[in-house]
Amino acid sequence: MRYDVIIVGAGVVGCAVARELSRYRLDVLLMDKECEAGFGTSKANSGIIHAGHHGDPATLKGRLEWEGNQAWDRLADELGFGFERIGELTVAFDDDDRRTLSELEAQGRDKGVTGLERWDAERVRREEPALSEEIVEALFAPTAGVVNPYEACFTLAENAHANGVVTSFEDPVISIDRIDDGFRVHGRNGTVDGRFVVNAAGLFADEIAAMVGLDGPTIRARKGEEYLLDKRLQGYVKRLIFPSPTPTSKGVLIIPTYDGTLMVGPTAHWALKDDLTTTAEGAAEVFEKVRRLAPGISERDCIAEFAGLRAVAEGEDFVVGPTAVPGFVQAAGIQSPGLTAAPALAEMVVEALKDEGLALQADPEFDPRLAPPVRFATASAEEQAALVASDPGYGRIVCRCEIVTEGEVVDAIERGARTLDGLKFRTRAGMGRCQGGFCTWRCMELLSSEADMPVPAVTKRGGGSWVVLPREEAGRGH
Amino acid sequence: MVTDRFEQLAPAYDVIVVGGGPAGMAAALGARETGAERVLIVDREGEAGGILHQCIHAGFGLHWFGEELTGPEYAQRFFEQVVEHEIDILTDAYVLDAEGDLGVRVMSERYGMRTVAGSAVVLAMGARERTRGAIRIPGQRPAGVMTAGFAQKLVNQAGYMPGKRVAILGSGDIGLIMARRLVLEGAEVVGVYELMAHANGSNRNIVQCLHDFDIPLHLSTTVSRIHGHERVDKVTVAPVGEGYTVLEDQGSDVACDTVLLSIGLIPENELSRQLRLRLDPATGGPVVSGSMETSRDGVFACGNVVHVHDLVDHVSEEATLAGRSAGAYATGQAPGPDNVRLVPGENVRYCVPHTISTEREHVVHMRVTRPFEACTLRLGDVHARPLRYAFPGEMVTVKVRPRILKEFHGDTLKIDVVPREEGMSA
Numbered sequence: 001m002r003y004d005v006i007i008v009g010a011g012v013v014g015c016a017v018a019r020e021l022s023r024y025r026l027d028v029l030l031m032d033k034e035c036e037a038g039f040g041t042s043k044a045n046s047g048i049i050h051a052g053h054h055g056d057p058a059t060l061k062g063r064l065e066w067e068g069n070q071a072w073d074r075l076a077d078e079l080g081f082g083f084e085r086i087g088e089l090t091v092a093f094d095d096d097d098r099r100t101l102s103e104l105e106a107q108g109r110d111k112g113v114t115g116l117e118r119w120d121a122e123r124v125r126r127e128e129p130a131l132s133e134e135i136v137e138a139l140f141a142p143t144a145g146v147v148n149p150y151e152a153c154f155t156l157a158e159n160a161h162a163n164g165v166v167t168s169f170e171d172p173v174i175s176i177d178r179i180d181d182g183f184r185v186h187g188r189n190g191t192v193d194g195r196f197v198v199n200a201a202g203l204f205a206d207e208i209a210a211m212v213g214l215d216g217p218t219i220r221a222r223k224g225e226e227y228l229l230d231k232r233l234q235g236y237v238k239r240l241i242f243p244s245p246t247p248t249s250k251g252v253l254i255i256p257t258y259d260g261t262l263m264v265g266p267t268a269h270w271a272l273k274d275d276l277t278t279t280a281e282g283a284a285e286v287f288e289k290v291r292r293l294a295p296g297i298s299e300r301d302c303i304a305e306f307a308g309l310r311a312v313a314e315g316e317d318f319v320v321g322p323t324a325v326p327g328f329v330q331a332a333g334i335q336s337p338g339l340t341a342a343p344a345l346a347e348m349v350v351e352a353l354k355d356e357g358l359a360l361q362a363d364p365e366f367d368p369r370l371a372p373p374v375r376f377a378t379a380s381a382e383e384q385a386a387l388v389a390s391d392p393g394y395g396r397i398v399c400r401c402e403i404v405t406e407g408e409v410v411d412a413i414e415r416g417a418r419t420l421d422g423l424k425f426r427t428r429a430g431m432g433r434c435q436g437g438f439c440t441w442r443c444m445e446l447l448s449s450e451a452d453m454p455v456p457a458v459t460k461r462g463g464g465s466w467v468v469l470p471r472e473e474a475g476r477g478h
Numbered sequence: 479m480v481t482d483r484f485e486q487l488a489p490a491y492d493v494i495v496v497g498g499g500p501a502g503m504a505a506a507l508g509a510r511e512t513g514a515e516r517v518l519i520v521d522r523e524g525e526a527g528g529i530l531h532q533c534i535h536a537g538f539g540l541h542w543f544g545e546e547l548t549g550p551e552y553a554q555r556f557f558e559q560v561v562e563h564e565i566d567i568l569t570d571a572y573v574l575d576a577e578g579d580l581g582v583r584v585m586s587e588r589y590g591m592r593t594v595a596g597s598a599v600v601l602a603m604g605a606r607e608r609t610r611g612a613i614r615i616p617g618q619r620p621a622g623v624m625t626a627g628f629a630q631k632l633v634n635q636a637g638y639m640p641g642k643r644v645a646i647l648g649s650g651d652i653g654l655i656m657a658r659r660l661v662l663e664g665a666e667v668v669g670v671y672e673l674m675a676h677a678n679g680s681n682r683n684i685v686q687c688l689h690d691f692d693i694p695l696h697l698s699t700t701v702s703r704i705h706g707h708e709r710v711d712k713v714t715v716a717p718v719g720e721g722y723t724v725l726e727d728q729g730s731d732v733a734c735d736t737v738l739l740s741i742g743l744i745p746e747n748e749l750s751r752q753l754r755l756r757l758d759p760a761t762g763g764p765v766v767s768g769s770m771e772t773s774r775d776g777v778f779a780c781g782n783v784v785h786v787h788d789l790v791d792h793v794s795e796e797a798t799l800a801g802r803s804a805g806a807y808a809t810g811q812a813p814g815p816d817n818v819r820l821v822p823g824e825n826v827r828y829c830v831p832h833t834i835s836t837e838r839e840h841v842v843h844m845r846v847t848r849p850f851e852a853c854t855l856r857l858g859d860v861h862a863r864p865l866r867y868a869f870p871g872e873m874v875t876v877k878v879r880p881r882i883l884k885e886f887h888g889d890t891l892k893i894d895v896v897p898r899e900e901g902m903s904a
Contacts, residue, residue, distance in 0.1 A: 228611070232751070274707065279616045280724070304611035306619060381583070384574075385591040395587045397522060397572040435609040437625045441636055455638060460621035464708035467621055467640075468632055474639035474665055 003029045003166075005353065006185055006194035008173055008208050010034075011042040012149060012339055013331045014200035015156035016346035021353075022163035023368075025361045029194065030157065030165055031187055033172035033204075035462025036422045038153025041202045042339070043425060044276075044308025045149035046226065046255055046266060048240060050337040051088050051141035053108025053116065054250065060318045064341035064348070066111050069143055071343035079155035080372025081147060082258045088144035088240035089119070089128065091135045091293065097244035101139040104245075108141070115142040130236050130294045144240050146258045149339055150425040158415060159370045163363070170462055173201075176211040182327060183212070196327045196353055203273045203311045205332035212325045217332055221273045221309040224266025225282035229301040230433055231401075234260040241293050250336065252289035254297070259402075259428060264290045264297065271309060278305045303433045310335040320345060321352045329353055373411055373426070377403035398446075399439040401432025409443060413450040421461040423447070444468070484566040487589050491518040491566075492808035493801070494582055494596035496573050496749060499528020500790045501781025501797040502602035503556040506565045508801020509600070513809045517565045518594065520584055522572045526560065527553035528604060529627070530790065532634045535655055537682070541791035552790060576749050580776055597808035598776045600800055601750060601764070605743035605782035607652070610704075613741060615647075617704035620711075626652040626740040633659055641736030645713050646670045647701045651679040651788065651871075653740020658687035667693050668734050671715055673700045673722065676849045678742070678871045680788055701737065702726045710735050743786045753777060760828035761785040768816050768834040770800035771807070778804045785830050785843065788873050795841065813838065818883070823892035825850070827870070834891075836883040844874050844893060852898040857882070858891040868895055 005021055007014045010032035018030040034040055052069045055062025076083035092098045101118070108116050117140040124131060124138045161167055168189050177184040182195040201208040206219040234256075241254040248268075255263040267282045283299065290297050313319045313333025318341070320331050329352045331345055338345070354360055376384060376394055388395040393407030404427045412426040420436070423429055423443050430436030430443065444458045444467065456473075459465045492514035495502045498521030509517045519526060530538070533549030540546055543555065560567065571586035581595045607625040615623075622641055629640040630652060642665050646653045649672040657667045670688060675698050677684050688695050696715065702724045703714035716729030745763040747755075756765040756773035763784040764772040771778050780800035781793045806812055816833035820842065829844040850868040857863075861882045868874050874895070 227614075276619060277617050277703075278614070278619075280614075283614050283616075299614065302611055302614055303609070305614055381591070384585070388585060388590040392587050395585055395590060396570060397585070400522065400572070403572075403574070434606045435611055437607050437609065437628050440624075440628060441631055455636075459708075461708075465621035466709055468636075468638035469641065471637060471639055471663070474642045474663075 001192050003027045003192060003194040004358065005029070005196045005198060006031065006183065006192060007198040007200055008185075009040075009200035009202055009205070010037040010153070010157060010167070010169070011040050011200060011202050012038060012045075012153050012156070012342045013334050013345050014198070015153045015160065016342045017198055017200060017331070017349045018160035018165045019156045019163075020346040020350050022160045022165050023363060023366045025363045026358075028160075028165045029168060029192060030160065031168040031171045031173065033170065035170050035419055035459070036154070036417070037157035037167075038150045039421070039461060041308055041311060042153050043150045044224070044226070044306055045339050046253065046263070047146050047149045047257055048253075048255060048339070049083070049085075049145040049147060050340040051108070051144035052111060052113040053104055053141060054245070055337060056107070057111050060320060061337060061341070062111075064318065064344040065337040066113055068337070068341035068344040072145060072147065075152075075343055076147065078368045079152075079159055079370045081151040081155045083145055083147045084258060085143060085145040086239050086256060087140060087142040088242055089124065089138040089140055090242040090244060091124065091131065091138045092244055093134055093136060098137055100244040101137060105139055113141065113143060116140070128237050128239065128241070130296055131241065132293060132295055146240070146256065147339075148258050148425070152339070152342075154416070154426060155370055159368070162370070163366050173208060173211070176208070178212060178325070196329065196356060196358055198349055198353070199328065199330045199332060202334065203309055205311065205330065209323070209330065209332070212328050214323055214325060214328070217313040217315075217319045219333060220312050221271050221275070222312050222335065223269050223271035223275060223307055223309050225278050225286060225305065225307045226263055226265035227283065227286055227302050228304045229262040229264065229297070230303050231261055233262045233301055236262055236296070237294060243289070243293060252286055254290060254293055266308070273309065276307045276309065278307050282307070304435055318345070320348050322356055327356055329356060373415070374408055376405045376408060398442045399427070399429035399432065401434050402428040404429040404439070406442075406446065409446050410450055413447060418447070418451055419459050419461050420444070420447070420467065440467075487566070487568060487592060487594065488516055488518070490595040491516045492596070493517045493598045493600060493804045494594060495519045495600040495602055495801070496576070496582065497521060497528065497602035497604055497781075497783070498523070498526030498567060498569070499602065499604050499781065500530055500553065500556065500793050501604065501783070502526070502528070502600070503553075503560050504794040504797035505600040505602055505778070505780055505801030505804065507556070507559055507563060508798040509598075509805035509808070510563045510565065512802045512805030512811065514805035518596070519560070519565060519567045520571045520573055520582070521567065521569050524569050526557055526567050526569065532627070532631045533655075534634045535659070538790050541789065542794050549790075556794070573749060576753055598778065598804040600804045601772070601777065601779040601783050602781050602797060603746040603749060603783045605745050605786055608739070608742045608744055610739060615701055615704055618706055620704070620706035620709050622706065622710035622735055623704060623737045624739070626650070626656045626738045629656050629738050630659070633663060639663060639665060640738070641710075641734075642666065643668060643734040644736040644738055645701065645715070645732060645734040646738045646740060648672060648739055648741035649677040649679050649684075649695060650740035650742060651683050653738055654679040654683040654687040656738055656740070657693050658691055661691050661693065668732050669694045669696055669715070671696045671699045671701055673718055674698070676870065680872050681869065700724055702729050704737060705731070710737055713737060743782060745783045745786065747783060750779070750783070758828060758832065760822065761830060765832045766830060768831050768838060768840045769803035769813060770796065770831065771803060776807055778807075785828065788871070792843070792873065792875070796843075817889065818886070819890045821890060821892050824894035824896055826893050826895055829893050834878060836880055836886065839880065840878045842876050842878055842893070844876075846870055846874060846895050850895060850897065853895055854898055856894045856896065858886070858888070860886045860891070864898065865895070
């Protein structure tokens with residue numbers, strides 16, 4: 001098969017590029033080594049749409065942060081995923097911090113970031129009583145928001161697919177040949193040709209670039225550990241809480257996620273590209289730093305933890321655009337604020353493809369909208385009653401911690417979920433305080449029946465992440 | 479075959495029982511005993527019985543039925559009585575909220591969304607298992623790390639194996655039972671690792687599930703790291719020093735494909751929180767009176783939702799009392815209030831109930847904080863009783879009769895468990 005564009009990497013950037021390209025009459029392939037969209041760096045993201053004032057406008061990161069920020073309302077509306085501008089507070093403990101707030105505020109105003117306010121200690125205490133009494137001042141930025149990063153990936157990919165983009169998962173790229181008028185991409189699932197390649201391979205963008213003979217940019221991994229707290233703490237803080245940043249890091253934050261669960265983190269330490277470990281030191285660091293912001297937060301409230309790896313290019317900035325190899329366009333080194341910037345990054349990549357010679361002819365059949373998924377738990381009592389009346393599947397609870405119904409799980413499988421993590425990130429089944437203890441088996445049964453796979457073929461997240469073995473394979477008789 | 483199909487969900491009941499496990503069934507029967515006519519059990523599963531269905535090993539019923547039964551047999555006996563006593567069981571149903579004037583909002587496959595009124599409510603939702611997140615085991619996040627109860631469901635109900643080479647963290651009873659079960663099924667259990675210096679499960683299970691099957695139990699040892707990219711491939715186990723510091727540099731790697739967690743149960747108190755009941759931080763469950771009434775009038779609680787029990791027989795006993803009290807409340811025969819507060823004293827982690835009446839007989843359950851050989855249980859200054867032993871993994875039970883308290887005129891009784899000599903000199 002010959003495609004116009006092959007996108008390597010279905011993280012939030014690759015998905016956003018795919019969806020942007022699906023507006024045009026093009027044959028596009030989106031491929032990823034993982035089993036579902038967003039299963040690399042994107043799913044371990046903090047889920048923050050940054051307010052816009054953090055990044056230096058002299059950098060690409062800083063510029064696209066604000067540009068991308070403004071695209072999210074429309075994206076969420078079209079694709080039906082949750083997004084809320086809950087605002088953020090960057091807090092100061094002393095005069096040094098206050099100077100940092102002034103610099104951030106000035107930088108934001110220069111960039112045109114709207115709504116920035118300085119709050120005195122009294123206002124901070126009134127609005128966020130759980131925060132430390134030692135906070136002397138804060139900078140409030142109402143433009144900051146939260147999304148579920150995996151939902152953004154799933155819906156971008158789903159909408160792209162609905163508009164004709166072909167997807168191929170568990171399909172790592174093994175090598176790329178340059179051929180006349182394009183590239184021959186050898187993946188695990190077979191060989192495909194493409195006139196253009198978009199390298200959105202995250203941590204491995206340097207390896208993909210090397211396959212076409214490019215030298216760099218070198219990508220290093222900076223690990224962030226995050227800790228999720230029990231839903232009981234919902235509302236403990238209402239806004240994103242940032243310490244005053246240092247030149248290298250935004251610090252350890254308190255994040256009220258879109259679903260209401262409080263998350264604390266991330267750490268920021270260099271790591272190997274496969275190091276997704278959480279550590280005792282990381283936990284200690286996160287909770288110590290967070291307690292400075294809000295003394296009442298405790299390790300005891302932790303229900304889950306995870307680690308993600310940021311793809312950091314030399315020079316720390318995004319590397320986006322054409323390369324020395326004609327037709328090979330990159331979006332590499334996409335670290336924070338990559339999620340925020342993703343819509344702007346996608347437009348930039350499409351512009352670069354156009355400059356490289358890709359003809360963009362609008363597809364009149366492009367439909368930007370995706371029906372939002374049913375969310376039983378957050379529906380009103382009347383809506384819940386109507387749902388149950390419409391389909392008894394919505395009357396059967398699968399996940400009791402997060403109140404997820406069988407109907408929602410079946411919907412998610414119909415929309416492409418093929419793994420337990422895929423179900424979890426689409427429906428929240430298994431994401432609550434019991435961490436799947438009660439619902440995992442039912443989810444496995446539903447995957448087996450609805451996606452037509454034997455139970456032992458159900459995995460946590462693809463590949464060798466099997467969950468159960470047939471009795472005869474593990475047990476007696478062997 | 480006994481069937482639980484009833485004609486029609488009534489708009490109002492004398493007693494509504496939330497949860498149809500052993501606690502819920504015994505509570506419903508207790509309510510009928512004291513004259514409640516209309517009793518409803520709401521359960522989220524397809525049949526009543528709760529977690530007993532996956533407990534196919536024997537050892538249930540020695541106290542209550544005077545014979546040894548399996549979990550499903552124990553459940554069946556109660557189930558038959560429940561049906562015989564014309565108690566409505568609404569299965570595949572979920573109580574969404576219990577706000578307002580003792581009405582519960584129930585979602586069910588059969589009736590959709592309904593609000594059902596109850597003169598009294600009994601909470602019997604049971605407990606859930608603690609997970610990896612609760613203790614933050616460092617390392618990678620592969621498939622194959624699961625709670626012992628989930629593995630039990632896989633093996634005993636679903637008919638699948640969780641893996642071939644299994645490490646078990648924590649020495650709770652479910653983990654011990656599963657160690658034996660997995661060996662019987664042909665898997666290898668490489669060891670049971672317990673952070674504390676003593677086992678958390680019952681002695682009976684240590685002997686019958688580990689010793690009899692040559693499964694090593696490593697005390698003061700923990701899983702300090704989980705390895706494996708897609709599926710578990712090994713764990714690091716390390717000794718634990720003073721103050722529970724993990725001595726990872728003295729650790730070693732053990733190959734396995736599965737890690738079972740048996741690190742404790744947490745009462746499921748989401749509804750209790752909605753009802754704004756007073757909770758006891760030591761048990762994780764509601765504070766209850768001598769008649770198992772919570773801090774809210776007409777709301778009773780029993781079983782693992784109140785505190786985690788070792789034996790289902792004790793659950794049945796406690797739940798019968800809760801049900802009787804709820805039935806009495808619903809029919810206007812509630813007893814007078816309690817007049818004595820019980821508080822855990824020396825070496826006692828918690829005691830249930832939290833209050834008693836000097837007029838009535840009470841069964842008081844408690845857990846000690848550390849193991850004891852010969853020791854003495856002291857009830858304030860009014861009563862002392864020798865105990866042959868006391869372990870944190872086995873609930874200590876004492877009957878408090880009005881006779882004992884005849885001379886007592888205070889309002890607070892402290893319960894201590896102390897070494898024998900000290901106890902005798904008191």
